[in-house]
Amino acid sequence: MSLARAIETGDLAELPSRREEDWHWTDLRGLIRAMPAASAPIAGALPTGPFDALADRTVMIANGRGPEDSAGDGVTALRIVGRGDGAHASDHAIAVPAGASLVLLESYEGEGGHVAEFDLSIRIGEGARLERIVLADEDPAAVIVSRAEVALSPGAQFAQTVIASGARRQRLETRVSHPGGGASARLDGVYVLGDQRHADITTVVTHAGTDGTTSQLTKGVVRDQARGVFQGRIVVQPGADRTDARMGHHALILSERAEVDAKPELEIFADDVACAHGNTVGALDEDALFYAEQRGIPEPEARALLTEAFLGEVIDRIEHEGAREVVRAWVAQGLRGA
Numbered sequence: 001m002s003l004a005r006a007i008e009t010g011d012l013a014e015l016p017s018r019r020e021e022d023w024h025w026t027d028l029r030g031l032i033r034a035m036p037a038a039s040a041p042i043a044g045a046l047p048t049g050p051f052d053a054l055a056d057r058t059v060m061i062a063n064g065r066g067p068e069d070s071a072g073d074g075v076t077a078l079r080i081v082g083r084g085d086g087a088h089a090s091d092h093a094i095a096v097p098a099g100a101s102l103v104l105l106e107s108y109e110g111e112g113g114h115v116a117e118f119d120l121s122i123r124i125g126e127g128a129r130l131e132r133i134v135l136a137d138e139d140p141a142a143v144i145v146s147r148a149e150v151a152l153s154p155g156a157q158f159a160q161t162v163i164a165s166g167a168r169r170q171r172l173e174t175r176v177s178h179p180g181g182g183a184s185a186r187l188d189g190v191y192v193l194g195d196q197r198h199a200d201i202t203t204v205v206t207h208a209g210t211d212g213t214t215s216q217l218t219k220g221v222v223r224d225q226a227r228g229v230f231q232g233r234i235v236v237q238p239g240a241d242r243t244d245a246r247m248g249h250h251a252l253i254l255s256e257r258a259e260v261d262a263k264p265e266l267e268i269f270a271d272d273v274a275c276a277h278g279n280t281v282g283a284l285d286e287d288a289l290f291y292a293e294q295r296g297i298p299e300p301e302a303r304a305l306l307t308e309a310f311l312g313e314v315i316d317r318i319e320h321e322g323a324r325e326v327v328r329a330w331v332a333q334g335l336r337g338a
Contacts, residue, residue: 003028003145004089004117010035025229025261026171026200032143036115039063039086050135050330051077051105054322064088064116072096072128075103075320080118082110082142091119098125098153103320104132110167113141120148124156132160133323135330138167140197148174154181154209161318162189163327165334166197166226173202180209180240188314189218190327192334193226193258200229207240207270216247219314221307221335223254232277233265240270247277252284252310254303304335311335 006014006028016022017029042062052058055077059070062081065088070076072095082088096102108118124130138144144167152158162172176185189201205214220228234245251260264277289302297305311331318324 004119006035007087007089026169028169031169036085036087039084039088039114041065042083046081049077049079049107049109050326051107051323055105061090064090066090069093072102073100078104078106080108082114082116083112085113087115089117093121095123096125096128096130099127101129104130105323106132106134108136108138108144110138110142112139115143117145122148122150124152124158126153127155129157131319133318134162136164136170136172138165138170140167140195142167143169145171150174150176152178152183154179154183156183159186159319162201164191164199164201166193166199169198171200176205178205178207178212180207180212182211184213186215188317190311190314190331191220191228192331193222193228194224196225198227202231204233206235207243208237209240211242214245217314218249219311220251221254222258222260225257227259230262235267236270236273238269241272243273245275249279251281252307253281307335308332
Protein backbone atom coordinates (compact mmCIF):
# COMPACT_ATOMS: atom_id res chain seq x y z
CA MET A 1 0.00 0.00 0.00
CA SER A 2 1.19 3.50 -0.75
CA LEU A 3 0.00 7.03 -1.35
CA ALA A 4 1.30 6.87 -4.94
CA ARG A 5 -0.83 3.80 -5.63
CA ALA A 6 -3.90 5.50 -4.17
CA ILE A 7 -3.29 8.57 -6.34
CA GLU A 8 -2.95 6.37 -9.44
CA THR A 9 -6.07 4.25 -8.82
CA GLY A 10 -8.23 6.60 -6.76
CA ASP A 11 -8.75 3.70 -4.32
CA LEU A 12 -8.48 5.03 -0.77
CA ALA A 13 -8.02 1.47 0.49
CA GLU A 14 -4.51 1.69 -0.98
CA LEU A 15 -3.59 4.39 1.54
CA PRO A 16 -1.35 3.33 4.43
CA SER A 17 -3.12 3.34 7.78
CA ARG A 18 -2.33 3.21 11.47
CA ARG A 19 -2.80 -0.57 11.35
CA GLU A 20 0.60 -0.75 9.64
CA GLU A 21 3.27 -0.42 12.30
CA ASP A 22 5.49 1.94 10.29
CA TRP A 23 2.51 4.26 9.68
CA HIS A 24 0.96 4.14 13.14
CA TRP A 25 1.61 7.85 13.83
CA THR A 26 1.08 9.08 10.25
CA ASP A 27 -2.28 7.61 9.32
CA LEU A 28 -3.27 8.68 5.79
CA ARG A 29 -6.34 6.51 5.37
CA GLY A 30 -8.03 8.14 8.33
CA LEU A 31 -7.07 11.60 7.05
CA ILE A 32 -7.89 11.60 3.33
CA ARG A 33 -11.61 11.16 2.75
CA ALA A 34 -11.60 11.80 -1.01
CA MET A 35 -8.68 11.82 -3.44
CA PRO A 36 -8.35 15.16 -5.26
CA ALA A 37 -8.39 15.38 -9.03
CA ALA A 38 -5.06 15.15 -10.84
CA SER A 39 -2.87 18.23 -10.53
CA ALA A 40 -2.76 20.49 -13.58
CA PRO A 41 0.56 21.65 -15.07
CA ILE A 42 1.98 24.73 -13.38
CA ALA A 43 1.50 27.85 -15.49
CA GLY A 44 3.99 30.70 -15.49
CA ALA A 45 7.51 31.08 -14.19
CA LEU A 46 8.51 29.91 -10.74
CA PRO A 47 10.84 31.71 -8.35
CA THR A 48 14.33 30.38 -7.88
CA GLY A 49 14.84 27.53 -5.46
CA PRO A 50 16.78 27.73 -2.18
CA PHE A 51 19.83 25.93 -3.62
CA ASP A 52 19.88 27.09 -7.26
CA ALA A 53 22.84 29.44 -6.77
CA LEU A 54 24.97 26.59 -5.40
CA ALA A 55 24.35 24.06 -8.17
CA ASP A 56 25.96 23.09 -11.48
CA ARG A 57 22.53 22.10 -12.77
CA THR A 58 18.91 22.40 -11.65
CA VAL A 59 16.34 19.65 -12.19
CA MET A 60 12.69 20.50 -11.58
CA ILE A 61 9.71 18.24 -11.02
CA ALA A 62 6.57 20.39 -10.94
CA ASN A 63 3.20 18.90 -9.98
CA GLY A 64 4.59 15.46 -10.78
CA ARG A 65 6.01 16.38 -14.19
CA GLY A 66 9.72 16.26 -14.89
CA PRO A 67 12.64 14.10 -16.03
CA GLU A 68 12.90 10.51 -14.85
CA ASP A 69 16.63 10.67 -14.07
CA SER A 70 19.54 13.07 -13.68
CA ALA A 71 23.33 13.11 -13.64
CA GLY A 72 25.25 11.45 -10.87
CA ASP A 73 28.19 13.80 -10.37
CA GLY A 74 28.89 17.45 -9.49
CA VAL A 75 26.27 19.49 -7.64
CA THR A 76 22.59 19.06 -8.56
CA ALA A 77 19.67 21.09 -7.25
CA LEU A 78 16.60 18.84 -7.39
CA ARG A 79 13.41 20.88 -6.94
CA ILE A 80 10.10 19.13 -6.18
CA VAL A 81 7.46 21.83 -6.59
CA GLY A 82 3.76 21.47 -5.78
CA ARG A 83 1.07 24.05 -6.54
CA GLY A 84 -2.68 23.95 -6.06
CA ASP A 85 -4.99 21.39 -4.46
CA GLY A 86 -4.65 18.44 -6.83
CA ALA A 87 -2.94 15.05 -6.52
CA HIS A 88 0.22 13.88 -8.27
CA ALA A 89 2.98 11.29 -7.97
CA SER A 90 6.36 11.01 -9.65
CA ASP A 91 9.65 9.15 -9.47
CA HIS A 92 13.24 9.92 -10.28
CA ALA A 93 16.48 7.90 -10.46
CA ILE A 94 20.10 8.87 -9.87
CA ALA A 95 23.14 6.62 -10.32
CA VAL A 96 26.46 7.83 -8.94
CA PRO A 97 29.21 6.06 -10.93
CA ALA A 98 32.09 4.27 -9.23
CA GLY A 99 34.58 6.75 -7.84
CA ALA A 100 32.37 9.78 -8.60
CA SER A 101 31.09 12.42 -6.17
CA LEU A 102 27.64 14.04 -6.12
CA VAL A 103 26.10 16.69 -3.90
CA LEU A 104 22.30 16.50 -4.17
CA LEU A 105 20.50 19.62 -2.93
CA GLU A 106 16.86 18.56 -2.78
CA SER A 107 14.06 20.98 -1.99
CA TYR A 108 10.31 20.54 -1.52
CA GLU A 109 8.51 23.78 -2.32
CA GLY A 110 4.77 23.66 -1.82
CA GLU A 111 1.83 26.03 -2.08
CA GLY A 112 -1.73 24.80 -1.58
CA GLY A 113 -3.33 21.67 -0.21
CA HIS A 114 -1.99 19.20 -2.77
CA VAL A 115 -1.57 15.48 -2.13
CA ALA A 116 1.70 14.12 -3.51
CA GLU A 117 4.30 11.38 -3.38
CA PHE A 118 7.83 11.55 -4.76
CA ASP A 119 9.88 8.35 -5.08
CA LEU A 120 13.64 8.63 -5.48
CA SER A 121 15.95 5.75 -6.38
CA ILE A 122 19.67 6.23 -5.73
CA ARG A 123 22.49 3.83 -6.54
CA ILE A 124 25.98 4.71 -5.33
CA GLY A 125 28.83 2.92 -7.08
CA GLU A 126 31.93 1.41 -5.54
CA GLY A 127 34.08 4.06 -3.88
CA ALA A 128 31.60 6.80 -4.88
CA ARG A 129 30.31 9.51 -2.60
CA LEU A 130 26.93 11.26 -2.23
CA GLU A 131 25.90 14.03 0.14
CA ARG A 132 22.13 14.58 0.08
CA ILE A 133 20.61 17.65 1.77
CA VAL A 134 16.80 17.72 1.82
CA LEU A 135 14.98 20.95 2.70
CA ALA A 136 11.26 20.17 2.92
CA ASP A 137 9.41 23.49 3.20
CA GLU A 138 5.78 22.55 2.48
CA ASP A 139 2.40 24.25 2.67
CA PRO A 140 0.60 23.63 5.99
CA ALA A 141 -2.40 22.21 4.08
CA ALA A 142 -0.41 19.72 1.98
CA VAL A 143 -0.04 15.96 2.34
CA ILE A 144 3.38 14.94 1.03
CA VAL A 145 5.33 11.67 1.14
CA SER A 146 8.96 11.44 0.01
CA ARG A 147 10.45 7.96 -0.31
CA ALA A 148 14.14 7.40 -1.08
CA GLU A 149 15.61 3.95 -1.76
CA VAL A 150 19.41 4.10 -1.51
CA ALA A 151 21.65 1.20 -2.56
CA LEU A 152 25.31 1.43 -1.52
CA SER A 153 28.23 -0.44 -3.06
CA PRO A 154 31.36 -1.51 -1.14
CA GLY A 155 33.48 1.48 -0.20
CA ALA A 156 30.70 3.97 -0.98
CA GLN A 157 29.96 6.95 1.28
CA PHE A 158 26.46 8.31 1.81
CA ALA A 159 25.73 11.39 3.95
CA GLN A 160 22.22 12.77 4.34
CA THR A 161 20.60 15.62 6.26
CA VAL A 162 16.81 16.05 6.17
CA ILE A 163 15.27 19.33 7.33
CA ALA A 164 11.50 19.26 7.82
CA SER A 165 8.95 22.04 8.33
CA GLY A 166 5.96 19.72 8.55
CA ALA A 167 2.61 20.02 6.75
CA ARG A 168 -0.88 18.65 7.25
CA ARG A 169 1.02 15.39 6.91
CA GLN A 170 4.65 15.21 5.83
CA ARG A 171 6.63 11.98 5.74
CA LEU A 172 10.28 11.85 4.65
CA GLU A 173 11.36 8.22 4.42
CA THR A 174 14.80 6.82 3.57
CA ARG A 175 15.68 3.15 3.19
CA VAL A 176 19.33 2.19 2.77
CA SER A 177 20.69 -1.15 1.55
CA HIS A 178 24.13 -1.33 3.16
CA PRO A 179 26.59 -3.95 1.84
CA GLY A 180 29.32 -3.41 4.41
CA GLY A 181 32.70 -3.70 2.72
CA GLY A 182 33.92 -0.42 4.18
CA ALA A 183 30.85 1.54 3.06
CA SER A 184 29.52 4.24 5.40
CA ALA A 185 26.18 5.96 5.88
CA ARG A 186 25.27 9.08 7.86
CA LEU A 187 21.56 9.89 8.16
CA ASP A 188 20.79 13.08 10.07
CA GLY A 189 17.60 15.05 10.52
CA VAL A 190 16.19 18.32 11.86
CA TYR A 191 12.52 19.21 12.31
CA VAL A 192 11.15 22.60 13.35
CA LEU A 193 7.37 22.43 13.76
CA GLY A 194 4.68 24.87 14.83
CA ASP A 195 0.93 25.42 14.58
CA GLN A 196 -0.70 22.07 13.73
CA ARG A 197 2.02 20.79 11.41
CA HIS A 198 3.00 17.14 11.35
CA ALA A 199 6.39 15.77 10.24
CA ASP A 200 7.50 12.14 10.16
CA ILE A 201 11.17 11.26 9.58
CA THR A 202 11.50 7.51 9.03
CA THR A 203 14.71 5.63 8.20
CA VAL A 204 15.61 1.97 7.75
CA VAL A 205 19.22 0.87 7.26
CA THR A 206 19.84 -2.81 6.51
CA HIS A 207 23.44 -4.04 6.95
CA ALA A 208 24.02 -7.15 4.86
CA GLY A 209 27.83 -7.49 4.95
CA THR A 210 30.83 -7.14 7.22
CA ASP A 211 32.68 -3.93 8.13
CA GLY A 212 29.97 -1.34 7.55
CA THR A 213 29.27 1.83 9.54
CA THR A 214 26.12 3.89 10.11
CA SER A 215 25.76 7.09 12.13
CA GLN A 216 22.44 8.86 12.79
CA LEU A 217 21.60 12.04 14.68
CA THR A 218 18.13 13.62 14.54
CA LYS A 219 16.95 16.60 16.57
CA GLY A 220 13.63 18.39 16.61
CA VAL A 221 11.74 21.31 18.14
CA VAL A 222 7.92 21.33 18.36
CA ARG A 223 5.54 23.98 19.68
CA ASP A 224 1.83 24.90 19.59
CA GLN A 225 -0.12 21.76 18.57
CA ALA A 226 2.51 20.35 16.23
CA ARG A 227 3.52 16.70 16.15
CA GLY A 228 6.95 15.29 15.37
CA VAL A 229 7.55 11.63 14.56
CA PHE A 230 10.93 9.89 14.39
CA GLN A 231 11.25 6.24 13.43
CA GLY A 232 14.73 4.86 12.95
CA ARG A 233 15.52 1.20 12.45
CA ILE A 234 18.93 -0.38 11.91
CA VAL A 235 18.96 -4.05 10.94
CA VAL A 236 22.17 -6.07 11.15
CA GLN A 237 21.63 -9.27 9.20
CA PRO A 238 23.33 -12.62 9.95
CA GLY A 239 26.96 -12.50 8.89
CA ALA A 240 27.23 -8.70 8.97
CA ASP A 241 29.96 -8.88 11.60
CA ARG A 242 32.00 -5.86 12.70
CA THR A 243 29.11 -3.51 11.93
CA ASP A 244 29.38 -0.20 13.78
CA ALA A 245 25.97 1.54 14.00
CA ARG A 246 24.95 4.47 16.21
CA MET A 247 21.61 6.27 16.39
CA GLY A 248 20.44 9.25 18.45
CA HIS A 249 17.18 11.21 18.56
CA HIS A 250 16.59 14.23 20.81
CA ALA A 251 13.66 16.64 20.84
CA LEU A 252 12.46 19.75 22.64
CA ILE A 253 8.76 20.30 23.33
CA LEU A 254 8.06 24.00 23.75
CA SER A 255 4.35 23.95 24.57
CA GLU A 256 1.94 21.72 26.48
CA ARG A 257 -0.10 20.58 23.48
CA ALA A 258 2.82 19.72 21.20
CA GLU A 259 3.76 16.05 20.80
CA VAL A 260 6.76 13.95 19.84
CA ASP A 261 6.60 10.22 19.09
CA ALA A 262 9.90 8.38 18.72
CA LYS A 263 10.79 4.77 18.02
CA PRO A 264 14.52 4.05 17.59
CA GLU A 265 15.14 0.35 16.94
CA LEU A 266 18.09 -2.01 16.58
CA GLU A 267 17.58 -5.50 15.16
CA ILE A 268 20.85 -7.41 15.49
CA PHE A 269 21.31 -10.92 14.12
CA ALA A 270 25.13 -10.97 14.02
CA ASP A 271 27.97 -11.22 16.52
CA ASP A 272 30.94 -8.92 17.02
CA VAL A 273 29.07 -5.67 16.41
CA ALA A 274 29.12 -2.23 18.05
CA CYS A 275 25.57 -0.83 18.02
CA ALA A 276 23.79 1.69 20.24
CA HIS A 277 20.85 4.06 20.23
CA GLY A 278 19.58 6.87 22.44
CA ASN A 279 16.43 8.96 22.71
CA THR A 280 15.46 11.98 24.82
CA VAL A 281 12.39 14.22 24.74
CA GLY A 282 12.06 17.15 27.12
CA ALA A 283 11.69 20.86 27.67
CA LEU A 284 14.19 23.67 27.25
CA ASP A 285 16.76 23.87 30.05
CA GLU A 286 15.34 26.47 32.43
CA ASP A 287 18.72 27.01 34.13
CA ALA A 288 20.35 27.87 30.79
CA LEU A 289 17.42 30.19 30.01
CA PHE A 290 17.79 31.90 33.39
CA TYR A 291 21.53 32.48 32.89
CA ALA A 292 20.93 33.93 29.42
CA GLU A 293 18.32 36.34 30.81
CA GLN A 294 20.71 37.34 33.60
CA ARG A 295 23.11 38.48 30.86
CA GLY A 296 20.49 40.87 29.53
CA ILE A 297 19.12 38.75 26.70
CA PRO A 298 15.31 39.08 26.40
CA GLU A 299 13.47 35.81 27.01
CA PRO A 300 12.17 35.25 23.42
CA GLU A 301 15.65 35.83 21.99
CA ALA A 302 17.22 33.66 24.66
CA ARG A 303 14.85 30.79 23.82
CA ALA A 304 15.65 31.15 20.12
CA LEU A 305 19.40 31.16 20.77
CA LEU A 306 19.22 28.05 22.96
CA THR A 307 17.10 26.14 20.47
CA GLU A 308 19.41 27.19 17.62
CA ALA A 309 22.36 25.84 19.59
CA PHE A 310 20.47 22.61 20.27
CA LEU A 311 19.81 22.03 16.55
CA GLY A 312 23.21 23.38 15.50
CA GLU A 313 24.96 20.11 16.34
CA VAL A 314 23.16 18.46 13.41
CA ILE A 315 23.51 21.40 11.02
CA ASP A 316 27.26 21.56 11.65
CA ARG A 317 27.60 18.02 10.27
CA ILE A 318 26.53 19.19 6.78
CA GLU A 319 29.74 19.13 4.76
CA HIS A 320 28.78 21.38 1.83
CA GLU A 321 29.46 24.87 3.16
CA GLY A 322 26.94 26.74 1.03
CA ALA A 323 24.12 24.29 1.80
CA ARG A 324 25.04 24.38 5.48
CA GLU A 325 24.58 28.15 5.59
CA VAL A 326 21.27 28.00 3.70
CA VAL A 327 19.98 25.46 6.22
CA ARG A 328 21.30 27.42 9.19
CA ALA A 329 19.53 30.59 8.00
CA TRP A 330 16.28 28.70 7.31
CA VAL A 331 16.26 27.14 10.79
CA ALA A 332 17.08 30.45 12.47
CA GLN A 333 14.25 32.18 10.61
CA GLY A 334 11.82 29.45 11.60
CA LEU A 335 12.77 29.65 15.25
CA ARG A 336 12.75 33.43 15.46
CA GLY A 337 9.46 33.56 13.57
CA ALA A 338 7.99 31.61 16.44
